[in-house]
Amino acid sequence: MRKWKLIVKEALSQTLTVAKFLCLLHVTDNYLCSPTLVYGPSMLPTLNLTGDVVLSEHVSHRLGRVGPGDIVLVRSPLDPTKFVTKRVGGVEGDRVTFLEPRISDTCRTFVVPKGHVWIQGDNIYASNDSRHFGPVPYGLIQGKAFFRVWPPYCFGSLGP
Amino acid sequence: MATHNFLWSFTKNCFTFGLIGLTISDRYASIVPVRGMSMSPTFNPKTNSFLGSMSDDYLLVEKFCLEKYKFSHGDVIIFRSPGNHKEKHVKRIIGLPGDWVGSPSSYDVVKIPNGHCWVEGDNPSSSMDSRSFGPIPLGLVRGRVTHIVWPPQRIGAVEGKIREDRLSSS
Numbered sequence: 001m002r003k004w005k006l007i008v009k010e011a012l013s014q015t016l017t018v019a020k021f022l023c024l025l026h027v028t029d030n031y032l033c034s035p036t037l038v039y040g041p042s043m044l045p046t047l048n049l050t051g052d053v054v055l056s057e058h059v060s061h062r063l064g065r066v067g068p069g070d071i072v073l074v075r076s077p078l079d080p081t082k083f084v085t086k087r088v089g090g091v092e093g094d095r096v097t098f099l100e101p102r103i104s105d106t107c108r109t110f111v112v113p114k115g116h117v118w119i120q121g122d123n124i125y126a127s128n129d130s131r132h133f134g135p136v137p138y139g140l141i142q143g144k145a146f147f148r149v150w151p152p153y154c155f156g157s158l159g160p
Numbered sequence: 161m162a163t164h165n166f167l168w169s170f171t172k173n174c175f176t177f178g179l180i181g182l183t184i185s186d187r188y189a190s191i192v193p194v195r196g197m198s199m200s201p202t203f204n205p206k207t208n209s210f211l212g213s214m215s216d217d218y219l220l221v222e223k224f225c226l227e228k229y230k231f232s233h234g235d236v237i238i239f240r241s242p243g244n245h246k247e248k249h250v251k252r253i254i255g256l257p258g259d260w261v262g263s264p265s266s267y268d269v270v271k272i273p274n275g276h277c278w279v280e281g282d283n284p285s286s287s288m289d290s291r292s293f294g295p296i297p298l299g300l301v302r303g304r305v306t307h308i309v310w311p312p313q314r315i316g317a318v319e320g321k322i323r324e325d326r327l328s329s330s
Contacts (some may be wrong), residue, residue, distance in 0.1 A: 020176055023183040030186060064245075075299035078275040080229040115243040133273075139240035140299045 033057040035149065036073060036087045042121035042128065046071070046158070047085065053150035054085075054158065056143035066117065066138075067091060071145040071158055074119055076135050085145060086119035094137075097103050098131050099124065110135075117141065162196050163308035189222050191309060192238065194250050198288065200234070202318065203250070203308070218310035219250070219318070221303035229298050230275065231256065233327075234320030236305040239279070242296050250305060251279035251289050261290075261326055270295070277301075280326070 014078045028034075039051035039104065048053070056073050060066060068088050076082040088095045095110070096118045112118050116135035121127025149155050173176045186189075193216045194203045221238055225231060228290035231253055241247040255261040262269045272278055276295035282285025290296065308314050 018178065021177040025182045026186065027179055031182075075297070076275065077297040077299060078273070080275055080297065080299040089271075102221060113243075115241070115245060134307065137242040137243035137245065137297065138241070140297060141245075 007035070018143075019121065021120075031058055036083070036085075036143075036145070038145075041126040042123055043071070043085055043087070043123075044123035044126070046087075046122050047148075048151070048154070052148055052154065054145040055147040055149060056145045058143045060144050061138075061141045066141060066144060068094070072117075072119065072141050073145060074136060074142040075140045075142055077133055077140060084119075084129075086127070087129065088120050089118040089120040091117050094118070096130075100131070185221055189220060190303070191218055191303045191312055192248075194222055195217050197286045199250055199252075201237075202252075202282045213323045217308050217314060219305045220307040220309050222306050226301070229301070231298070231301070231304070232320065234322040236318055237322070238278065238302045238305065239296060240302060241302045242293055242300060245288075246306070247284045249279075249288075249323060251287070253282050253296075253324075254278045254280050254290070254323060259327055275299070282321075 016103060034056055035053050036056050037051055037053055038047055039049065041049055054071075056105055060070075061072070066088060068090055070086060070088050072088055073083050073085055076084045087100075088143050089111050095109055095111050097109045098109055098120070110118075110133050115138050117138055118130045118135050120129045120131065145158055147157050176315060178186065195216055197204060233256065235253045236250060236251050237253060238248055241249050242275050256275050257272050257276060259272050259278070260269050261278045270278075272295050275298050277285070277298055278290045278295050280289045280291065284308060305318050307317050
């Protein structure tokens with residue numbers, strides 16, 4: 001009987017340790033920084049087509065410090081289960097001028113409304129971004145990419 | 161030395177509880193107060209200016225719906241305001257992607273694009289909702305309200321109410 005008690009106690013404490021570890025993992029992943037695999041042609045000169053692993057941090061968007069030029073991870077407004085990686089083109093109140101997709105020689109100017117950001121891919125020919133679906137609410141931003149860890153020859157910071 | 165030890169274990173416990181609490185409230189469920197009249201009579205049926213926030217309803221919000229983003233008509237959801245990411249609103253889903261929503265004041269009928277939803281408060285006279293800012297992306301949703309947990313005389317489940325009158329069938 002005593003033996004069983006000891007085993008149960010041991011099992012409980014082990015489970016608690018694992019649970020604590022998972023919680024710590026969740027919190028660092030959601031509030032500090034997490035690795036993300038990004039692929040696709042939309043950010044082409046900056047990020048490769050075949051798939052890069054970037055580290056993204058989750059502090060500055062909570063503090064409201066996302067500005068033009070940052071590469072951000074955004075929950076896609078068209079499909080909430082997907083993430084897109086784009087560059088911020090302007091924050092609220094900014095005037096954004098862009099080439100109309102498909103009709104590539106007309107320019108349009110747009111003022112970003114309150115609480116929204118304008119996101120755009122670096123490869124303007126193959127990117128589905130704010131030029132199609134308009135500015136996105138700031139609340140959709142999930143992180144800011146700041147460091148590339150894979151492939152090895154591109155290892156380094158993603159600064160401006 | 162004893163106080164030092166006590167302080168250390170106290171900090172450690174606080175840290176652990178913080179971690180576990182944060183994880184649970186992010187992934188599984190959390191409790192939030194609701195302010196304002198926009199969802200009365202479902203929440204805050206009468207605000208008492210004398211008692212102020214003492215008479216606010218507290219809601220249990222589940223987060224399991226955030227894994228697949230599957231919602232149905234009439235669900236009450238919590239979402240970040242599209243105009244200000246620091247605010248959260250609680251409203252009822254009226255339309256989901258592909259629906260046509262008409263508003264009684266104007267004769268416009270709006271088609272809801274992919275990945276968006278149309279939200280409205282239960283109290284149309286004092287509610288800031290999709291009628292003023294349009295459909296919102298589902299990615300802003302932070303959870304679904306299932307129960308009222310406080311005050312004690314109002315404990316109970318929150319049921320989905322489908323308002324057919326707002327949906328145009330076409």
